[in-house]
Amino acid sequence: MSEIPYKIYLEESEMPKEWYNVRADMKKKPAPLLNPATLEPVTVDDLSHVFCRELAEQELNETDAYIPIPEEVRNFYRMYRPAPLVRAYCLEKKLGTPAHIYYKFEGNNTSGSHKLNSAIAQAYYAKKEGLKGVTTETGAGQWGTALSMACSYFDLDCQVYMVKVSYEQKPFRREVMRTYGASVTPSPSMSTNVGRKINEEFPGTNGSLGCAISEAVEAATSQEGYRYVLGSVLGQVLLHQSVIGLETKAALDKYGVKADVIIGCAGGGSNLGGLISPFAGEMLRGEADYKIIAVEPKSCPSLTRGTYAYDFCDTGKVCPLQKMYTLGSGFMPSPNHAGGLRYHGMSAIVSELYDQGLIEARSVEQTEVFKAAEEFARVEGILPAPESSHAIKVAIDEALKCKETGEAKNIVFGLTGTGYFDMYAYEAYNNGTMGDYIPTDEEIAKSLADLPKVD
């Protein structure tokens, strides 16, 4: 085996030409999405009112293990992919661990995260369908930034509804989106019915992601030639994000490295699902075994403290119902939680794999997360996003266990992005004013009491 470099870059010719659809290898599939009006399983036709037809088909495709990546998408990928698989030599040395630590770094693009992998695919299918543009919502702006880059590339109109408090207090990602030609509207706005209604009921409201979703869906369905797009949770998104795991596996295989532990942060599950898909596929086919760990914030613990049940995907309750680990669609993590991963539920695929025991879950406090982020940044150079740092925290924990046992395990984690636009959170950590916010059992029980009744 040749010496492993600090960064393993695949050749462009080694990049995946197909996405991998892990559902095809699952004997027990995720439960079907339900139409919120009829409580019947949704059809491609149902979904096509909101999503592009080809994406609606991908959303419901449980049989094809491999789906070709269109050439136009592969050309875009080539501008920032293959992403490096980095051997964390400096972190290993700092920890004094016999473990070998690898991380797949998805932050080497202007959107600063893995979100671009799905944004470009969704924009491509919208363009191919002859649409004029797409609408979406964004909180702090990571997904909106990725989508605006993708739309700019395909010359599509991009309308982003941005939670008002972020629009006003976090102007930087807003300006990145505008630089890429997107129109960014603070939500709730006066340009949709739902926005006007909310502004009337709650004058001066700061907005919420739920409201922004509702506005974006209304904008998509009320304009000719527009569809709505979403950056996480959905099966199509995990499909596109499988490029992360496929590249990771190809890079490990190239150097004859067998992963022992695979770690990803989990909010809606897009990164985790993408990273682990090909590895989970091997497990499902009985070809290999891995310890897979999903890491979530203690302030939003859907896997570790939620219930596996049908729930609304959005607080506006306009999207299909999905069976997933959930804290209830009305659950809101503390506004003081700065670490991201705030979604109340979890991808149906990740949820089902977790329920089947292929994935473990762990929750961590945000001050521990920022401590790990800082330790990592100081030796590995990269300033990680708070979301990604959840995985760093558990990778360090696992590496320190190896130090105790003397095991030279191969630990692989997903470094989903960079923290350049999260410096207010780092400032709070640096100033010692950051706290930990753990919901009480009563709070979780209360939001779970509102689960929809599905027989």
Next chain:
Amino acid sequence: MSEIPYKIYLEESEMPKEWYNVRADMKKKPAPLLNPATLEPVTVDDLSHVFCRELAEQELNETDAYIPIPEEVRNFYRMYRPAPLVRAYCLEKKLGTPAHIYYKFEGNNTSGSHKLNSAIAQAYYAKKEGLKGVTTETGAGQWGTALSMACSYFDLDCQVYMVKVSYEQKPFRREVMRTYGASVTPSPSMSTNVGRKINEEFPGTNGSLGCAISEAVEAATSQEGYRYVLGSVLGQVLLHQSVIGLETKAALDKYGVKADVIIGCAGGGSNLGGLISPFAGEMLRGEADYKIIAVEPKSCPSLTRGTYAYDFCDTGKVCPLQKMYTLGSGFMPSPNHAGGLRYHGMSAIVSELYDQGLIEARSVEQTEVFKAAEEFARVEGILPAPESSHAIKVAIDEALKCKETGEAKNIVFGLTGTGYFDMYAYEAYNNGTMGDYIPTDEEIAKSLADLPKVD
């Protein structure tokens, strides 16, 4: 010749093991640095009061063409280097040009720019000399960020004097520095004699780079075990930055590409000097010919409107005198100029190469620069730093000339960094409130009237 990928990554084994010192191949050398007190050429002993001894030696070394890169520095380089040489296929297509455009991208590290290449070298020599720490100044924080990362890696104390207005209005890079363990002091401070004096004379002042330099130098020379470090202008910095040009040349050679035009932005000259060094070396040895273009802002036009003369390197007039193209050490570009590259002078090496006719210079207006930045970002994905975008602007101009003439020239430019921390400037551009600021002949003549008298 095999097909050229979007991104040419060298193998780690192909990375340079030596820096290249272009002065060794110059028949006419840059004029010597002068001691400001005696007006005699400075010696290594003179410089060693302020700089580490090994860096002082590098500063005055005009004879060794190659200087080994210490293994510890090469190991750090391996965390973010080799940097990709990117073929701008998408930009070429957008412009409809027959030219082939390449850019060397130095923004794939947390400091966001090429500055890290010299910061890590300077931190290494400081550590090797047994120092406790280093001091420096920073404006918006690019250099300070790079240095704090480098010091963190070698466990050196890092004291950064940050221009007060930036400290208060641009908190993000400040927090990156603190995350890497640096102490960041708004300048003028009350912790140095010069700072107290300035605060007394000008209560409520916003600070300036000149003042911050003076504070940093005082802090270095008044604390046991500290030295001062600087991120541009100096010969040692250009030496370290030659890693940019060496990698670029190796990547081009690997694919049999001969550059025709090489373009770099120029403030103090660290990026431009590093990028062009090996190419200029070939020209000096009569082995090849290139068209090399230095691009500067019209608001700070040292090469295109300055004078080639001895001047102070700092507004505090404590550093050695250097012969360079200069606008006078009292020259201040308009505070409304957001495009960076604000230094009043230019690296002595770049100045001498320009004087010998090996380099051309061009100045551009900042609104043109941001227009080019936006055009580039939309097709190539990367959001460029305003500084880097000066080179983009001229690369586009040259590519459009090729479109007229039908020539398939190979155009190479340096993309020094990313613009994530420059979103206020992008916001001004997006809002149409950005202006162009061109000094009058009278303003330049006035600041040039203060040049030191050197016979």
